[in-house]
Amino acid sequence: MRRAFLGLIGLVICGGVIPAQGSTPALSAIRPPGGQRGTELDVRLSGARLGDAQEILWYQPGIETLSITKLDDNTVQARLRIAADARPGLYDLRLRTATGVSELRTFSVGLYPEIQEVEPNNDFAAPQPIALGTVVNGVAENEDVDYFAIEAKRGQRITVEVEGLRLGITHFDPYVAILNAQRFELASSDDATLVRVDGLASLVAPEDGTYIIQVRESAYVGNGACLYRLHVGEFPRPTAVFPAGGKLGQTVALRWIGDPAGERTEELTLPSAPDPTFALYAQDEHGQAPFPQPFRLSSLDNVLEGEPNDSAEQATPFEPPRALNGIIERAGDQDFFRFTAKKGQVWDIQCYARRLRSPLDPVLHVMKLGGPYIAGADDSVGPDSSIRFTAPDDGDYVVWVHDQLRQGGPAYVYRIELTPVEPKLTLYPPSEQAAIGIPNVSAAIPRGNRQAILIYASRSDWSGDLRVQPEALPPGVEAESDLMPASQPVVPVLLKAQADAPLGGMLTRFVGRPADDALQLAACDFNHHSVLVFGANNVDFWSRDVDRLAVVVTEEAPYEIEVVEPKVPLVNSGTMNLKVVARRKEGFTAPIAVYFPWLPPGVGASGAVQIPEGQSEALIPMNAGGAEARAWKLVVHGDATGPTGPIRVSSQLFTLRIDQPYLTLSFNNTACEQGRETDLAVQVNKARDWEGEAQVTLLGLPNNATTEAKRITKDVDQMIFRIVTRPDTPAGNHASLFCQVVITENGEPITHNLGTGALRVDVPIAPKADSPPPAADAPKPAEPAAKPLSRLEQLRQEAAARAAGK
16 A cells, blocks of 8 residues: 655654743754655754644655654654655655744755765775665765776666755755776756756766766765655666656657667656646666656647758648657757748747756747747756747747757757646745745644635736635634735735644645636646755755745734734825834743734835833834835734744734825925025815815924924915924035924824925125125014015026125
């Protein structure tokens, strides 16, 4: 019977119940990093805050966790049973503790008995002897070269494959070679396309005797983290398969290419429905490859190129939708295919090559047969290419492909899929990037508490509001989310655990459905991307994609947070202070950092607000400018440090209304000399009514310039600010004047910051030496209030005064 389990696996905790520590776990190492299928083994998992580990969540079926034993607060030992029919390759996992869930890690399953590298083995004359059909677990230290010796007969195939980077531990570029006893290199590999930067070498033994396998870091700069798994056997390891994909439910004739023992063919019946566990392995009477061959399953019928097809006149004909399969077999080769299209027909043309681990860097072209060139593409999807083609006229068209460097070879396999344009949807949470400090992305919900997760959407060829929800949840957990508006690619989903929810977890997909029930999607995928190894400049160098998110229930957290929902809107060109309240359990006094995981475009907030130690509330300053006016469902995270590490909870989903300003202002700029006074006229343009008086404060004045605040009602259309300067008021053009307008509604302020205006302060002109002394000031009768002068009138008045003083 197949001993395989999908999703989370129940297990026994050795030594009784492990006490909760109230913090998120970090899993940094799994040793050994792999094991042989059909066996049981002990694996040590280490990192931080792992002492309360309870189970391992496996993304693929085939491995059962029998027990977990605590070794110390940061290390546990798991007893694993790998099914006899478990598929070879990488298995994704997370470790669930009583208080959280770790980042994603991988575990490798091999086909052969496992041994350890034994030092010293860095002397070619004294290699470590091993048998064919072995997996060696080793490490490539700095300037380290490891040698292993095998015995082979003439005509026997020897294949070696090294896992280094694919273990997801560090930036490791391994090199592997097969040498004869005279130290002549017979086969070697560094950066094989099929296995990325890992190594793969295979040959047929030319004579009976001893052969030496060399493993090292390609530049001799390894370290203690450069672990490797060396698969040594007689197994086939072709570099390509043709065709590189097939139609669901059909039987396809496969041609295996690139094996030193020669090409081989086989017939394979493909699954009738999409199967995430499907994997294609090269195998024969001598063994099976340790890793699957990339292969596309689709709903498209295959078309195989018919040579010669090196020109438009020789193009292989087909009727779309189809999948076109071929090989750029030699340098300078290019393959042409011909199809008929009606004017206005639209086809998506995707070339799969590097995504199928082919060495081909495809350049794709479309032209009308005997007519003009229409479109071309290179590196549209990584090194692969894609074109959206719209037929300009009825007629015959040609699509053709070649390598970007005009190279070619037997393994330069490609697959071009022509499909109609259909609405599709992909959902995904934020990328997990633990190696550079971005924390693990999972939902760990404390009992009686909440945690929010952001779900993003990539809509292809449709637009509209979207409903997002998990397919399933652990017992005692429920989800709440708002519609994702058509204008946005993200929505927070709030997960809430009941106070008596059992500790546990699961891996679950999130699904999306258009709010418009009449709109049917051709596909809805969920993808969770985890970057395990970064290259220079934090480039994604090795990562894993899984189809589910970990959702777990944890022990209680020592606090909760709640947002006091505003009764008034945050207006564009306005600000607001949002109150967040913490409810602490007795004895918990640590500061709590509160922040938004996401805000709508045009809305900003401080990201450095804390509820101070021992206190229960804080204000998050917010602002808006150019934001979409509507009611938004938002959430606030609250992070704190518990006794042994970080904790995160979330607030409720609360409604924040974004609105347009209740009024706008128009400033008439003004000027005066130092020590003088001037009037600044501001026009009030009401956009909507409000009750009572609004308080208006003029801000942005230079030092030692003052004015008084105003109060206005909805009926006021102009304000006059009398600005008083002093002799030491800085001279210059002060162009950052604005008015803060506070309107009170439902007992809460609606704060507008409206501007801008300018005040120019001039240095007084000194009188000339021969000017008569000024006459004594005589009492002047009271003058009626003058109408504020425009800026042009002020300038004219100043010019006249200067002319009179001559």
